[in-house]
Amino acid sequence: MRAWIFFLLCLAGKALAAPQEALPDETEVIEDPTTEEPVGANPVQVEVGEFEEPTEDVEEIVAENPCQNHHCKHGKVCEVDDNNSPMCVCQDPSSCPATAGVFEKVCGTDNKTYDSSCHFFATKCTLEGTKKGHKLHLDYIGPCKFIPACLDTELTEFPLRMRDWLKNVLITLYERDEDNNLLTEKQKLKVKKIHENEKRLEAGDHTVELLARDFEKNYNMYIFPVHWQFGQLDQHPIDGYLSHTELAPLRAPLIPMEHCTTRFFEACDLDNDKYIALEEWASCFGIKERYRQGSGDLNAHLPALLPTLSCFNLPTSFGC
Template identity: 80%
Template sequence: LMMSLRRQGALGVNPVQVETGDLDEAIDVEEEEEVTAENPCLNHHCKKGKVCEVDEENTPMCVCQDPTTCSSAVGEFEHVCATDNTTYDSSCHFFAYKCSLEGTKKGHKLHLDYIGPCKFIEACMDAELNEFPLRMRDWLKNVLVTLYERDEENNLLTEKQKLRVRKIYENEKRLQAGEHSLDLLAHDFDKNYNMYIFPVHWQFGQLDQHPVDGFLSHTELAPLRAPLIP
Protein backbone atom coordinates (compact mmCIF):
# COMPACT_ATOMS: atom_id res chain seq x y z
CA LEU A 1 0.00 0.00 0.00
CA MET A 2 2.79 2.44 0.87
CA MET A 3 4.48 1.64 -2.43
CA SER A 4 1.20 2.34 -4.24
CA LEU A 5 0.77 5.70 -2.48
CA ARG A 6 4.34 6.67 -3.30
CA ARG A 7 3.70 5.90 -6.98
CA GLN A 8 0.54 7.97 -6.95
CA GLY A 9 2.47 10.79 -5.33
CA ALA A 10 5.03 10.63 -8.09
CA LEU A 11 2.43 10.64 -10.83
CA GLY A 12 -0.06 12.94 -9.20
CA VAL A 13 -3.40 12.48 -7.47
CA ASN A 14 -5.26 12.28 -10.81
CA PRO A 15 -4.65 8.79 -12.23
CA VAL A 16 -5.21 10.09 -15.79
CA GLN A 17 -1.89 11.47 -17.01
CA VAL A 18 -1.51 13.82 -20.05
CA GLU A 19 1.81 13.86 -21.85
CA THR A 20 3.41 17.31 -21.91
CA GLY A 21 4.09 17.11 -25.66
CA ASP A 22 0.40 16.57 -26.48
CA LEU A 23 -0.59 19.49 -24.28
CA ASP A 24 1.96 21.82 -25.88
CA GLU A 25 0.75 20.82 -29.36
CA ALA A 26 -2.87 21.52 -28.40
CA ILE A 27 -1.87 24.94 -27.05
CA ASP A 28 0.08 25.75 -30.26
CA VAL A 29 -2.96 24.91 -32.44
CA GLU A 30 -5.22 27.10 -30.29
CA GLU A 31 -2.74 29.98 -30.43
CA GLU A 32 -2.39 29.62 -34.22
CA GLU A 33 -6.17 29.72 -34.65
CA GLU A 34 -6.34 32.80 -32.42
CA VAL A 35 -3.59 34.57 -34.43
CA THR A 36 -5.32 33.68 -37.73
CA ALA A 37 -8.60 35.03 -36.39
CA GLU A 38 -6.84 38.24 -35.32
CA ASN A 39 -5.00 38.54 -38.67
CA PRO A 40 -6.96 36.96 -41.58
CA CYS A 41 -4.23 38.06 -44.01
CA LEU A 42 -1.93 35.26 -42.84
CA ASN A 43 -3.69 32.75 -45.09
CA HIS A 44 -4.84 35.19 -47.79
CA HIS A 45 -2.64 35.08 -50.92
CA CYS A 46 -2.19 38.14 -53.17
CA LYS A 47 -0.50 38.28 -56.57
CA LYS A 48 2.68 40.24 -57.25
CA GLY A 49 2.22 43.97 -56.79
CA LYS A 50 -0.53 43.59 -54.21
CA VAL A 51 -0.59 43.20 -50.43
CA CYS A 52 -3.31 42.02 -48.08
CA GLU A 53 -5.32 44.41 -45.92
CA VAL A 54 -8.49 43.94 -43.90
CA ASP A 55 -11.62 46.06 -44.18
CA GLU A 56 -13.82 47.34 -41.34
CA GLU A 57 -15.38 43.88 -41.00
CA ASN A 58 -11.92 42.26 -40.68
CA THR A 59 -12.30 40.67 -44.13
CA PRO A 60 -8.99 40.24 -46.03
CA MET A 61 -8.62 41.88 -49.44
CA CYS A 62 -5.77 42.55 -51.87
CA VAL A 63 -4.76 46.14 -52.61
CA CYS A 64 -1.94 47.63 -54.65
CA GLN A 65 1.34 47.80 -52.79
CA ASP A 66 2.90 51.19 -52.16
CA PRO A 67 6.23 51.19 -54.08
CA THR A 68 7.88 53.05 -51.19
CA THR A 69 7.40 49.94 -49.02
CA CYS A 70 9.63 47.88 -51.35
CA SER A 71 13.15 47.22 -50.15
CA SER A 72 15.85 49.33 -51.78
CA ALA A 73 17.91 47.57 -54.44
CA VAL A 74 21.27 46.30 -53.20
CA GLY A 75 22.85 46.57 -56.66
CA GLU A 76 22.15 46.85 -60.36
CA PHE A 77 21.54 43.11 -60.59
CA GLU A 78 18.20 43.71 -58.83
CA HIS A 79 17.07 46.30 -61.37
CA VAL A 80 14.58 45.25 -64.02
CA CYS A 81 13.68 46.65 -67.42
CA ALA A 82 10.06 46.86 -68.54
CA THR A 83 8.51 47.05 -71.98
CA ASP A 84 8.12 50.83 -71.54
CA ASN A 85 11.94 50.95 -71.65
CA THR A 86 12.03 52.14 -68.02
CA THR A 87 14.43 50.77 -65.41
CA TYR A 88 12.80 49.94 -62.06
CA ASP A 89 14.77 49.49 -58.83
CA SER A 90 13.44 45.95 -58.39
CA SER A 91 10.67 43.64 -59.52
CA CYS A 92 8.77 44.70 -56.40
CA HIS A 93 8.79 48.34 -57.55
CA PHE A 94 7.75 47.31 -61.05
CA PHE A 95 4.78 45.14 -60.03
CA ALA A 96 3.60 47.75 -57.53
CA TYR A 97 3.62 50.38 -60.29
CA LYS A 98 1.92 48.02 -62.77
CA CYS A 99 -0.80 47.37 -60.19
CA SER A 100 -1.50 51.11 -59.95
CA LEU A 101 -2.30 51.01 -63.69
CA GLU A 102 -4.71 48.08 -63.34
CA GLY A 103 -7.69 48.44 -65.67
CA THR A 104 -5.91 50.83 -68.04
CA LYS A 105 -4.63 50.20 -71.57
CA LYS A 106 -1.13 51.23 -70.51
CA GLY A 107 -1.16 48.79 -67.62
CA HIS A 108 -2.40 45.96 -69.85
CA LYS A 109 0.50 46.49 -72.26
CA LEU A 110 3.17 46.93 -69.56
CA HIS A 111 5.24 43.81 -68.87
CA LEU A 112 8.54 42.88 -67.28
CA ASP A 113 10.98 42.59 -70.18
CA TYR A 114 14.30 41.40 -68.73
CA ILE A 115 16.46 41.42 -65.60
CA GLY A 116 18.93 44.28 -65.27
CA PRO A 117 18.90 47.97 -66.22
CA CYS A 118 17.45 48.88 -69.60
CA LYS A 119 20.05 48.84 -72.35
CA PHE A 120 20.34 51.47 -75.05
CA ILE A 121 19.13 49.99 -78.31
CA GLU A 122 19.65 52.09 -81.41
CA ALA A 123 16.74 52.58 -83.76
CA CYS A 124 16.77 50.18 -86.70
CA MET A 125 17.73 51.59 -90.08
CA ASP A 126 15.30 51.24 -93.00
CA ALA A 127 17.55 48.68 -94.69
CA GLU A 128 17.60 46.57 -91.49
CA LEU A 129 13.81 46.71 -91.22
CA ASN A 130 13.50 45.58 -94.82
CA GLU A 131 15.88 42.69 -94.23
CA PHE A 132 14.31 41.62 -90.95
CA PRO A 133 11.52 39.37 -92.35
CA LEU A 134 14.02 37.49 -94.53
CA ARG A 135 16.53 37.15 -91.71
CA MET A 136 13.82 35.93 -89.36
CA ARG A 137 12.62 33.39 -91.92
CA ASP A 138 16.18 32.12 -92.49
CA TRP A 139 16.74 31.85 -88.73
CA LEU A 140 13.57 29.80 -88.27
CA LYS A 141 14.51 27.65 -91.27
CA ASN A 142 17.90 26.90 -89.70
CA VAL A 143 16.18 26.00 -86.43
CA LEU A 144 13.89 23.56 -88.24
CA VAL A 145 16.72 21.99 -90.22
CA THR A 146 18.74 21.53 -87.01
CA LEU A 147 15.77 19.84 -85.35
CA TYR A 148 15.38 17.60 -88.39
CA GLU A 149 19.03 16.55 -88.27
CA ARG A 150 18.78 15.69 -84.56
CA ASP A 151 15.37 14.04 -84.74
CA GLU A 152 16.36 10.40 -85.11
CA GLU A 153 15.10 9.37 -81.67
CA ASN A 154 13.84 12.48 -79.91
CA ASN A 155 10.57 12.91 -81.88
CA LEU A 156 11.03 16.66 -81.95
CA LEU A 157 8.90 16.89 -85.10
CA THR A 158 5.76 15.11 -86.24
CA GLU A 159 5.94 12.82 -89.29
CA LYS A 160 4.12 15.40 -91.38
CA GLN A 161 6.54 18.12 -90.29
CA LYS A 162 9.49 15.87 -91.09
CA LEU A 163 8.27 15.47 -94.68
CA ARG A 164 8.01 19.25 -95.09
CA VAL A 165 11.41 19.90 -93.54
CA ARG A 166 13.03 17.11 -95.57
CA LYS A 167 12.20 19.05 -98.75
CA ILE A 168 13.77 22.17 -97.24
CA TYR A 169 16.81 20.16 -96.14
CA GLU A 170 17.34 18.55 -99.57
CA ASN A 171 16.77 21.84 -101.38
CA GLU A 172 19.32 23.51 -99.09
CA LYS A 173 21.93 20.86 -99.94
CA ARG A 174 21.19 21.22 -103.66
CA LEU A 175 21.65 24.99 -103.60
CA GLN A 176 24.86 24.74 -101.58
CA ALA A 177 26.34 22.29 -104.10
CA GLY A 178 27.06 24.99 -106.68
CA GLU A 179 26.76 28.63 -107.68
CA HIS A 180 23.40 29.82 -109.01
CA SER A 181 22.32 33.03 -110.68
CA LEU A 182 19.93 35.43 -108.96
CA ASP A 183 17.30 34.68 -111.58
CA LEU A 184 17.50 30.98 -110.82
CA LEU A 185 17.27 31.61 -107.09
CA ALA A 186 14.26 33.91 -107.58
CA HIS A 187 12.59 31.26 -109.72
CA ASP A 188 13.29 28.63 -107.08
CA PHE A 189 11.75 30.87 -104.42
CA ASP A 190 8.59 31.42 -106.47
CA LYS A 191 8.31 27.74 -107.30
CA ASN A 192 8.83 26.59 -103.71
CA TYR A 193 7.18 29.53 -101.94
CA ASN A 194 5.12 27.34 -99.59
CA MET A 195 8.26 25.47 -98.62
CA TYR A 196 10.10 28.68 -97.81
CA ILE A 197 7.34 30.12 -95.60
CA PHE A 198 6.68 26.84 -93.74
CA PRO A 199 9.22 27.66 -90.96
CA VAL A 200 7.27 30.87 -90.18
CA HIS A 201 3.96 29.00 -90.03
CA TRP A 202 5.58 26.29 -87.90
CA GLN A 203 6.96 28.79 -85.38
CA PHE A 204 3.63 30.62 -85.23
CA GLY A 205 1.88 27.35 -84.41
CA GLN A 206 4.45 26.57 -81.72
CA LEU A 207 3.84 29.93 -80.00
CA ASP A 208 0.07 30.22 -80.45
CA GLN A 209 -0.89 27.99 -77.53
CA HIS A 210 -2.56 29.98 -74.74
CA PRO A 211 -5.11 30.16 -76.24
CA VAL A 212 -4.96 28.83 -79.80
CA ASP A 213 -6.70 31.79 -81.42
CA GLY A 214 -4.62 32.79 -84.45
CA PHE A 215 -3.05 35.71 -82.58
CA LEU A 216 0.20 36.02 -80.63
CA SER A 217 0.06 37.83 -77.31
CA HIS A 218 3.06 39.44 -75.62
CA THR A 219 3.34 36.41 -73.34
CA GLU A 220 3.27 33.99 -76.26
CA LEU A 221 5.94 36.01 -78.10
CA ALA A 222 8.23 36.12 -75.05
CA PRO A 223 10.12 32.85 -75.85
CA LEU A 224 10.88 34.17 -79.33
CA ARG A 225 12.02 37.58 -78.09
CA ALA A 226 14.21 36.25 -75.26
CA PRO A 227 17.21 35.25 -77.45
CA LEU A 228 17.06 38.60 -79.26
CA ILE A 229 17.37 40.76 -76.13
CA PRO A 230 20.90 42.24 -75.91
Protein backbone atom coordinates (compact mmCIF):
# COMPACT_ATOMS: atom_id res chain seq x y z
CA MET A 1 0.00 0.00 0.00
CA ARG A 2 2.81 2.37 0.92
CA ALA A 3 4.51 1.54 -2.36
CA TRP A 4 1.39 2.58 -4.22
CA ILE A 5 1.07 5.90 -2.42
CA PHE A 6 4.75 6.61 -3.05
CA PHE A 7 4.23 5.90 -6.73
CA LEU A 8 1.35 8.39 -6.96
CA LEU A 9 3.38 11.11 -5.22
CA CYS A 10 6.21 10.62 -7.69
CA LEU A 11 3.86 10.99 -10.62
CA ALA A 12 2.39 14.20 -9.14
CA GLY A 13 5.87 15.68 -8.56
CA LYS A 14 6.92 14.92 -12.10
CA ALA A 15 3.81 16.63 -13.46
CA LEU A 16 4.44 19.82 -11.41
CA ALA A 17 8.08 19.94 -12.46
CA ALA A 18 7.27 19.65 -16.18
CA PRO A 19 7.32 23.01 -18.17
CA GLN A 20 3.93 24.60 -18.64
CA GLU A 21 2.69 25.35 -22.11
CA ALA A 22 3.03 29.05 -22.92
CA LEU A 23 -0.20 30.98 -22.96
CA PRO A 24 -0.98 32.48 -26.30
CA ASP A 25 -0.01 36.24 -26.56
CA GLU A 26 -2.83 38.81 -26.47
CA THR A 27 -3.73 39.64 -29.98
CA GLU A 28 -2.77 43.29 -30.78
CA VAL A 29 -5.72 45.09 -32.18
CA ILE A 30 -4.70 47.15 -35.18
CA GLU A 31 -7.23 49.65 -36.40
CA ASP A 32 -7.87 49.35 -40.05
CA PRO A 33 -7.01 52.78 -41.44
CA THR A 34 -9.82 54.23 -43.46
CA THR A 35 -9.59 57.05 -45.86
CA GLU A 36 -11.55 59.98 -44.50
CA GLU A 37 -13.52 61.73 -47.12
CA PRO A 38 -13.54 65.50 -46.92
CA VAL A 39 -16.66 66.98 -45.49
CA GLY A 40 -19.06 67.70 -48.27
CA ALA A 41 -18.08 64.79 -50.49
CA ASN A 42 -20.99 62.84 -49.14
CA PRO A 43 -24.22 64.83 -48.97
CA VAL A 44 -25.14 63.26 -45.64
CA GLN A 45 -21.67 63.38 -44.14
CA VAL A 46 -21.33 65.57 -41.06
CA GLU A 47 -18.05 66.56 -39.47
CA VAL A 48 -18.01 65.31 -35.93
CA GLY A 49 -15.71 66.75 -33.31
CA GLU A 50 -15.42 66.50 -29.60
CA PHE A 51 -18.38 68.11 -27.93
CA GLU A 52 -18.78 68.94 -24.30
CA GLU A 53 -22.09 68.36 -22.74
CA PRO A 54 -24.03 71.62 -23.16
CA THR A 55 -24.42 73.62 -20.01
CA GLU A 56 -27.07 76.22 -19.38
CA ASP A 57 -25.74 79.68 -18.52
CA VAL A 58 -27.24 80.91 -15.33
CA GLU A 59 -27.27 84.68 -14.93
CA GLU A 60 -26.43 85.93 -11.51
CA ILE A 61 -29.26 88.17 -10.44
CA VAL A 62 -27.94 91.23 -8.67
CA ALA A 63 -30.42 93.22 -6.67
CA GLU A 64 -30.70 96.78 -7.99
CA ASN A 65 -29.57 99.44 -5.59
CA PRO A 66 -32.55 101.75 -4.95
CA CYS A 67 -30.11 104.65 -4.49
CA GLN A 68 -28.45 104.14 -7.86
CA ASN A 69 -30.64 106.64 -9.73
CA HIS A 70 -31.88 108.63 -6.75
CA HIS A 71 -30.45 112.15 -6.76
CA CYS A 72 -29.81 114.09 -3.57
CA LYS A 73 -28.87 117.76 -3.38
CA HIS A 74 -25.56 119.01 -2.03
CA GLY A 75 -25.02 118.05 1.59
CA LYS A 76 -27.21 114.96 1.47
CA VAL A 77 -26.59 111.30 0.63
CA CYS A 78 -28.97 108.51 -0.27
CA GLU A 79 -29.86 105.76 2.18
CA VAL A 80 -32.43 102.96 2.08
CA ASP A 81 -35.21 102.86 4.67
CA ASP A 82 -36.87 99.80 6.22
CA ASN A 83 -39.11 99.44 3.15
CA ASN A 84 -36.08 99.39 0.82
CA SER A 85 -37.04 102.82 -0.50
CA PRO A 86 -34.37 105.47 -1.17
CA MET A 87 -34.32 108.63 0.92
CA CYS A 88 -31.95 111.57 1.26
CA VAL A 89 -30.34 112.22 4.63
CA CYS A 90 -27.76 114.75 5.76
CA GLN A 91 -24.19 113.70 5.05
CA ASP A 92 -21.84 113.40 7.99
CA PRO A 93 -19.12 116.07 7.42
CA SER A 94 -16.51 113.57 8.64
CA SER A 95 -17.34 111.34 5.64
CA CYS A 96 -16.27 114.03 3.14
CA PRO A 97 -13.10 113.23 1.16
CA ALA A 98 -9.86 114.54 2.60
CA THR A 99 -8.80 117.83 1.03
CA ALA A 100 -5.51 118.31 -0.79
CA GLY A 101 -4.82 121.93 0.02
CA VAL A 102 -5.96 125.47 0.59
CA PHE A 103 -7.54 125.74 -2.86
CA GLU A 104 -10.39 123.43 -1.85
CA LYS A 105 -11.38 125.50 1.17
CA VAL A 106 -14.49 127.68 1.03
CA CYS A 107 -15.79 130.55 3.10
CA GLY A 108 -19.37 130.64 4.35
CA THR A 109 -21.50 133.70 4.96
CA ASP A 110 -20.90 132.98 8.65
CA ASN A 111 -17.27 134.03 7.98
CA LYS A 112 -16.12 130.51 8.80
CA THR A 113 -13.63 128.57 6.66
CA TYR A 114 -14.69 125.04 5.70
CA ASP A 115 -12.27 122.38 4.47
CA SER A 116 -14.25 121.90 1.25
CA SER A 117 -17.64 122.57 -0.31
CA CYS A 118 -18.61 119.04 0.80
CA HIS A 119 -17.94 119.96 4.43
CA PHE A 120 -19.85 123.21 4.02
CA PHE A 121 -23.01 121.72 2.50
CA ALA A 122 -23.01 118.80 4.94
CA THR A 123 -22.88 121.29 7.81
CA LYS A 124 -25.60 123.45 6.26
CA CYS A 125 -27.82 120.38 5.92
CA THR A 126 -27.62 119.67 9.65
CA LEU A 127 -28.93 123.21 10.24
CA GLU A 128 -32.01 122.81 8.04
CA GLY A 129 -35.10 124.32 9.60
CA THR A 130 -33.14 126.72 11.76
CA LYS A 131 -32.68 130.47 11.35
CA LYS A 132 -28.92 130.01 11.18
CA GLY A 133 -29.22 127.39 8.45
CA HIS A 134 -31.58 129.58 6.41
CA LYS A 135 -29.06 132.43 6.41
CA LEU A 136 -25.99 130.28 5.79
CA HIS A 137 -24.71 130.27 2.20
CA LEU A 138 -21.43 129.58 0.45
CA ASP A 139 -19.89 133.04 0.18
CA TYR A 140 -16.77 132.50 -1.90
CA ILE A 141 -14.05 130.06 -2.92
CA GLY A 142 -10.97 129.96 -0.72
CA PRO A 143 -10.39 130.48 2.99
CA CYS A 144 -12.11 133.42 4.66
CA LYS A 145 -10.17 136.64 4.48
CA PHE A 146 -10.70 140.34 4.99
CA ILE A 147 -12.85 141.79 2.20
CA PRO A 148 -12.65 145.59 2.09
CA ALA A 149 -15.83 147.59 1.73
CA CYS A 150 -16.90 148.50 -1.80
CA LEU A 151 -16.95 152.26 -2.34
CA ASP A 152 -19.61 153.93 -4.48
CA THR A 153 -17.06 154.89 -7.12
CA GLU A 154 -15.80 151.30 -7.30
CA LEU A 155 -19.35 149.99 -7.62
CA THR A 156 -19.85 152.20 -10.68
CA GLU A 157 -16.73 150.76 -12.32
CA PHE A 158 -17.59 147.11 -11.63
CA PRO A 159 -20.14 146.55 -14.47
CA LEU A 160 -17.72 148.13 -16.97
CA ARG A 161 -15.08 145.50 -16.27
CA MET A 162 -17.65 142.72 -15.91
CA ARG A 163 -19.23 143.44 -19.30
CA ASP A 164 -15.85 143.49 -21.04
CA TRP A 165 -14.89 140.23 -19.32
CA LEU A 166 -18.10 138.46 -20.39
CA LYS A 167 -17.51 139.55 -23.98
CA ASN A 168 -13.94 138.23 -23.90
CA VAL A 169 -15.06 134.92 -22.36
CA LEU A 170 -17.41 134.33 -25.29
CA ILE A 171 -14.76 135.28 -27.85
CA THR A 172 -12.26 132.89 -26.25
CA LEU A 173 -14.84 130.10 -26.28
CA TYR A 174 -15.54 130.79 -29.95
CA GLU A 175 -11.82 130.62 -30.82
CA ARG A 176 -11.40 127.31 -28.99
CA ASP A 177 -14.66 125.76 -30.10
CA GLU A 178 -13.56 123.68 -33.09
CA ASP A 179 -14.63 120.27 -31.79
CA ASN A 180 -15.50 120.96 -28.15
CA ASN A 181 -19.12 122.08 -28.65
CA LEU A 182 -18.70 124.82 -26.07
CA LEU A 183 -21.28 126.92 -27.91
CA THR A 184 -24.40 126.04 -29.86
CA GLU A 185 -24.51 126.81 -33.58
CA LYS A 186 -26.85 129.73 -32.96
CA GLN A 187 -24.54 131.12 -30.29
CA LYS A 188 -21.53 130.77 -32.59
CA LEU A 189 -23.21 132.91 -35.23
CA LYS A 190 -23.83 135.67 -32.70
CA VAL A 191 -20.28 135.58 -31.32
CA LYS A 192 -18.79 135.38 -34.82
CA LYS A 193 -20.09 138.88 -35.56
CA ILE A 194 -18.33 140.18 -32.45
CA HIS A 195 -15.13 138.24 -33.19
CA GLU A 196 -14.85 139.56 -36.74
CA ASN A 197 -15.62 143.17 -35.88
CA GLU A 198 -12.42 145.16 -36.40
CA LYS A 199 -13.62 147.82 -33.97
CA ARG A 200 -13.70 145.32 -31.13
CA LEU A 201 -11.66 146.26 -28.09
CA GLU A 202 -9.05 143.56 -27.55
CA ALA A 203 -8.73 141.89 -24.16
CA GLY A 204 -6.39 143.69 -21.84
CA ASP A 205 -5.97 145.91 -18.81
CA HIS A 206 -8.00 148.94 -19.91
CA THR A 207 -8.94 152.06 -18.02
CA VAL A 208 -12.55 152.48 -16.97
CA GLU A 209 -12.75 155.54 -19.24
CA LEU A 210 -11.81 153.45 -22.28
CA LEU A 211 -14.25 150.70 -21.28
CA ALA A 212 -17.05 153.24 -20.92
CA ARG A 213 -16.34 154.77 -24.36
CA ASP A 214 -16.19 151.34 -25.98
CA PHE A 215 -19.55 150.39 -24.45
CA GLU A 216 -21.16 153.49 -25.94
CA LYS A 217 -19.43 153.07 -29.30
CA ASN A 218 -19.91 149.28 -29.71
CA TYR A 219 -23.02 148.82 -27.59
CA ASN A 220 -24.42 145.93 -29.67
CA MET A 221 -21.37 143.78 -28.92
CA TYR A 222 -22.26 143.65 -25.23
CA ILE A 223 -25.95 142.73 -25.37
CA PHE A 224 -25.58 139.03 -26.13
CA PRO A 225 -22.70 138.33 -23.67
CA VAL A 226 -24.77 139.78 -20.81
CA HIS A 227 -27.84 137.73 -21.77
CA TRP A 228 -25.74 134.62 -22.39
CA GLN A 229 -24.22 134.67 -18.90
CA PHE A 230 -27.69 134.92 -17.35
CA GLY A 231 -28.82 131.88 -19.34
CA GLN A 232 -25.82 129.85 -18.19
CA LEU A 233 -26.69 130.50 -14.56
CA ASP A 234 -30.48 130.14 -14.83
CA GLN A 235 -30.65 126.33 -14.75
CA HIS A 236 -32.28 125.04 -11.53
CA PRO A 237 -34.99 125.70 -12.53
CA ILE A 238 -35.01 127.55 -15.84
CA ASP A 239 -37.51 130.23 -14.85
CA GLY A 240 -36.02 133.62 -15.71
CA TYR A 241 -34.79 134.25 -12.17
CA LEU A 242 -31.44 133.73 -10.47
CA SER A 243 -31.44 132.44 -6.91
CA HIS A 244 -28.48 132.79 -4.57
CA THR A 245 -27.58 129.17 -5.35
CA GLU A 246 -27.73 129.66 -9.13
CA LEU A 247 -25.59 132.79 -8.87
CA ALA A 248 -22.95 131.05 -6.73
CA PRO A 249 -20.87 129.52 -9.60
CA LEU A 250 -20.16 133.05 -10.84
CA ARG A 251 -19.98 135.13 -7.68
CA ALA A 252 -18.14 132.68 -5.38
CA PRO A 253 -14.88 132.62 -7.39
CA LEU A 254 -15.03 136.38 -8.00
CA ILE A 255 -15.43 137.70 -4.45
CA PRO A 256 -11.82 137.07 -3.31
CA MET A 257 -10.56 138.95 -6.39
CA GLU A 258 -13.25 141.60 -6.82
CA HIS A 259 -14.51 142.99 -3.52
CA CYS A 260 -17.52 144.77 -5.08
CA THR A 261 -19.08 141.50 -6.28
CA THR A 262 -21.46 141.02 -3.35
CA ARG A 263 -22.65 144.62 -3.28
CA PHE A 264 -23.14 144.65 -7.06
CA PHE A 265 -25.40 141.60 -7.12
CA GLU A 266 -27.32 142.79 -4.07
CA ALA A 267 -27.98 146.07 -5.90
CA CYS A 268 -29.25 144.11 -8.92
CA ASP A 269 -32.15 142.75 -6.84
CA LEU A 270 -34.23 145.90 -7.26
CA ASP A 271 -37.36 144.57 -5.55
CA ASN A 272 -35.43 142.81 -2.73
CA ASP A 273 -37.18 139.48 -3.30
CA LYS A 274 -33.89 137.49 -3.07
CA TYR A 275 -34.05 136.72 -6.80
CA ILE A 276 -32.54 138.54 -9.78
CA ALA A 277 -34.86 138.60 -12.79
CA LEU A 278 -33.49 138.86 -16.34
CA GLU A 279 -34.69 142.45 -16.61
CA GLU A 280 -32.95 143.33 -13.33
CA TRP A 281 -29.77 141.60 -14.50
CA ALA A 282 -29.72 143.41 -17.85
CA SER A 283 -30.43 146.73 -16.16
CA CYS A 284 -27.43 146.21 -13.83
CA PHE A 285 -25.15 145.94 -16.84
CA GLY A 286 -26.54 149.05 -18.51
CA ILE A 287 -28.53 147.23 -21.20
CA LYS A 288 -31.31 149.43 -22.56
CA GLU A 289 -34.85 148.46 -21.69
CA ARG A 290 -35.89 147.31 -25.16
CA TYR A 291 -32.96 144.82 -25.19
CA ARG A 292 -33.55 143.29 -21.77
CA GLN A 293 -35.51 140.24 -22.94
CA GLY A 294 -33.37 137.26 -23.93
CA SER A 295 -33.78 134.68 -26.67
CA GLY A 296 -34.69 131.02 -26.24
CA ASP A 297 -31.09 129.96 -26.89
CA LEU A 298 -29.70 131.48 -23.71
CA ASN A 299 -30.22 128.37 -21.59
CA ALA A 300 -28.22 125.95 -23.74
CA HIS A 301 -26.50 124.37 -20.75
CA LEU A 302 -22.71 124.04 -20.60
CA PRO A 303 -22.24 122.15 -17.31
CA ALA A 304 -18.47 121.80 -17.54
CA LEU A 305 -17.98 125.51 -18.13
CA LEU A 306 -19.56 127.30 -15.18
CA PRO A 307 -17.02 126.35 -12.50
CA THR A 308 -14.16 127.69 -14.63
CA LEU A 309 -15.60 131.04 -15.66
CA SER A 310 -14.08 133.08 -12.85
CA CYS A 311 -10.59 133.56 -14.30
CA PHE A 312 -11.26 132.53 -17.89
CA ASN A 313 -9.47 135.17 -19.94
CA LEU A 314 -10.00 137.65 -17.11
CA PRO A 315 -8.22 141.00 -17.49
CA THR A 316 -5.66 141.77 -14.81
CA SER A 317 -7.79 144.72 -13.75
CA PHE A 318 -10.44 142.21 -12.72
CA GLY A 319 -8.27 140.62 -10.06
CA CYS A 320 -6.68 137.59 -11.78
